[in-house]
Amino acid sequence: MSDVGQLLREWRTTRRLSQLELSARAGVSARHLSFVETGRSRPTREMILRLAARLDVPLRGQNELLLAGGYAPAWGESALDGPRLAAVLSSLRDVQAGHEPYPALLVDRHWTMIDANAAVAPLTEGCAAWLLEPPVNVLRLSLHPEGMAPRIRNLAEWRTHVLHRLDDQAAHTADPRLRELHAELAGYPGGETGERPAGLVVPLRYDDLSFFSITSVLGTPLDVTLDELAIESFLPADATTAAALARQSQR
Structure with a gap:
């Protein structure tokens, strides 16, 4: 299982969604989602962000998913005193x-x-x-x-x-x-x-x-x-x- 696939599965489990429910919300097939979670398919940057949005993942978590998938973070993190x-x-x-x-x-x-x-x-x-x-x-x-x-x-x-x-x-x-x-x-x-x-x-x-x-x-x-x-x-x-x-x- 790839790092990003494992993280996505953990978020889906936390949100108490089945693969079928998440795939329907995200507009992807349950088979493809299963492949992503098990590491058989490498998700695109857009797919990671789409799944993260449907899972209501906070911005920090979205960045972690992207990094695990081999992509640059989507959201900046500024210093409070900057x-x-x-x-x-x-x-x-x-x-x-x-x-x-x-x-x-x-x-x-x-x-x-x-x-x-x-x-x-x-x-x-x-x-x-x-x-x-x-x-x-x-x-x-x-x-x-x-x-x-x-x-x-x-x-x-x-x-x-x-x-x-x-x-x-x-x-x-x-x-x-x-x-x-x-x-x-x-x-x-x-x-x-x-x-x-x-x-x-x-x-x-x-x-x-x-x-x-x-x-x-x-x-x-x-x-x-x-x-x-x-x-x-x-x-x-x-x-x-x-x-x-x-x-x-x-x-």
């Missing part, structure tokens, strides 16, 4: 600033905090200094017993939400570092709940504040780095929280 991304990152920071007095932060694919607006700092007061030293992993910061966890009033519910979400992300991206992070966080105290939360969204009840979160990603990224960035925004879940955050921003 000039190519400066304009986009500036706009993303404007979005974060515009979200104040509510918290918002920019994270990468491993939940490393790239940036945060001024409303985030008050929430991390009292956390262990080592958790706040760059690179800060926001999930570790939130669930670690020396971090924000002692102040989360619905910790078991919030942990369940975070761990399920991280598990889904690890499955979608096939990123082993996310699996490692999941195993680490699952080992922290705090419990989990199998019960369905009441209400409309899973809340984060932090001290006397209550939030719900929104994840925003770029709609048309053509760069691996940008494809893996997200803004995590927190909005007040009640009028009391909104008023408290407004007062805090005026201090």
